[in-house]
Amino acid sequence: MRPPSSVGSRPSAGAGRACLDEVVTLAHGAGGKASAALLDAVFLPAFSKGTPGTQTDAAVLELPSGERLAFSTDSFVVKPLRFPGGSAGHLAVHGTVNDLAMMGARPLALSAAFVLEEGFSIESLREIVADMAEAAATAGVPIVTGDTKVVDHGAADGMYISTSGVGLIPAGRELSAASVREGDVVIASGTIGDHGTAVMLARGDLASGGGHLLRHRPPERPDGALAGGRPVHPVAAGCHPGRCGHGLQRTGPGQRSDGGARGVGPPAPGRRSQPPASSSASTRSTWPTRASSWPVVAPDEAAAALTALRGHPLGADAVRIGEIRPEPPGIVVLVTTFGGTRIVDMLVGDPLPRIC
């Protein structure tokens, strides 16, 4: 009954405070340092007074029965609403299912709140809603409650969807950054950056003609296999490599502050899959938030985890990308293809559109 707080969409960085300005900027919603600054300066002081939160993807609520619920929310403001391989409707379901999965939870139910712009086509609304229903059915989670508001023409960009979800965390499952240890192996469950690239192409933000046509795959039910029959969780979207790094820079309560990862660089671009996130009793944690996941496993479980992931329909591209090192503390170091190293800093904003 004393739920840990996980207010805010992104982990914050202590160094991020400098990003805060007098007015809201697009960077504040981009999930980088500016977002962290907003979280630290505005939301956490108000909502987490005296109860420092773990800032995970979802809050964990302990019920009187002892059952544990994961509870998460996300707004989806993707533009355009439809892009190669999917739509805002798919994202709105996948994103929240993924947030629950990141806590090791099995999704129980979703809610959907729509803010619609006056004049928005009913037919387009039907299509987005159908996409949501399809994604929810595939993930095996019902959309059980909702809300609709309409704002004046021009006061929304077509439509915004806010999805919340609740899920049950199986007994004994504890996915936490606090359990990560030196020497642990970091796995990427699949390619990263695909999805942002697809949306950017659909927006016309790139000169390229669009070679990266992606299939926005629906999330799987978390009944797959990682490390011997334990659950594999779905994932909604790829992730910008620069943003992905920040999860490794967080130091939550009890987390070893010396967690640095040595990466082998992101997988080659242009692959088509949306890989599964993974979380199981043997997985220590998953990074980053709402993106193709980076499960962290003990060294002696890495091979089995990779085999299990690759056996999953969405996990063919799973690859070991790094390990937890004590030095340099709190820093992600990338080993380049030329053998050099460079620091992967958390971005202030995000050059790719922030969509989910």
Next chain:
Amino acid sequence: MRPPSSVGSRPSAGAGRACLDEVVTLAHGAGGKASAALLDAVFLPAFSKGTPGTQTDAAVLELPSGERLAFSTDSFVVKPLRFPGGSAGHLAVHGTVNDLAMMGARPLALSAAFVLEEGFSIESLREIVADMAEAAATAGVPIVTGDTKVVDHGAADGMYISTSGVGLIPAGRELSAASVREGDVVIASGTIGDHGTAVMLARGDLASGGGHLLRHRPPERPDGALAGGRPVHPVAAGCHPGRCGHGLQRTGPGQRSDGGARGVGPPAPGRRSQPPASSSASTRSTWPTRASSWPVVAPDEAAAALTALRGHPLGADAVRIGEIRPEPPGIVVLVTTFGGTRIVDMLVGDPLPRIC
């Protein structure tokens, strides 16, 4: 694990289908017939396929332990963000707490998803967030998870807040329209219409100078008393009298389709209180959705219920306003102050701003 669906913000009316147009209109978000038409035509067919929902304020999820959760969501698009007696921040908390209370649930936790417009003042954001924190603290429910998105300047009206909530429904508590019986007494827990009037005045939509200054009271913890120590739940806001009627026009699965109420007219305007909604084991149901509530109680419990409500700090204005009659079926009949009667039909849209 088979949660009944309660998709959509408002009960729908079979006759509402005619309201649907080719594009979204403001009426679709106003909670009247047009909203019902959108719900029937778009959301329910997609999300409630084969599982007709009860269309209550919150969905009910049954957990493996046998515990029952209420789960609700709402978007808040009030303009202006601050109005006499409160702000969008207060509303965003009160509204969702109220939705949970309407199911007889004790709120466990809230989520808050913000869509912010680029250029929105950080100071204004701080104030709204402080109001949310204040309202949540008073209601005794933590805001445990959240999200922030920023959209281009002009692509939102300052800020939109989507709040979701989960609550525990105590064992044995069943608030349902299905349990309403002929002869039951309808009570208004307080004045109605105050809040919409205050917002309309703040918008300058009325020529009046603003005599209706209201105090938007925070909701109380649902530990009050109705009918002998049983919980009294909080309520967020007043309600437009015309919209209030529609709850009585619904015929949910298993509900007696002959439920008509004979009213004594709304209480006099200009009162200052935000009365508590009420729900207890002895309360049959509460109408309407997210507004000053209309608890329905058995005739022999009405006097005790009124006494209990009036003993609550927010229930001083509680009054008996009607009863359930078999005729005319599904119609709300108002007895005017002159002794005549007229039908209170569900509005197509809403002449007052739809805000929560």
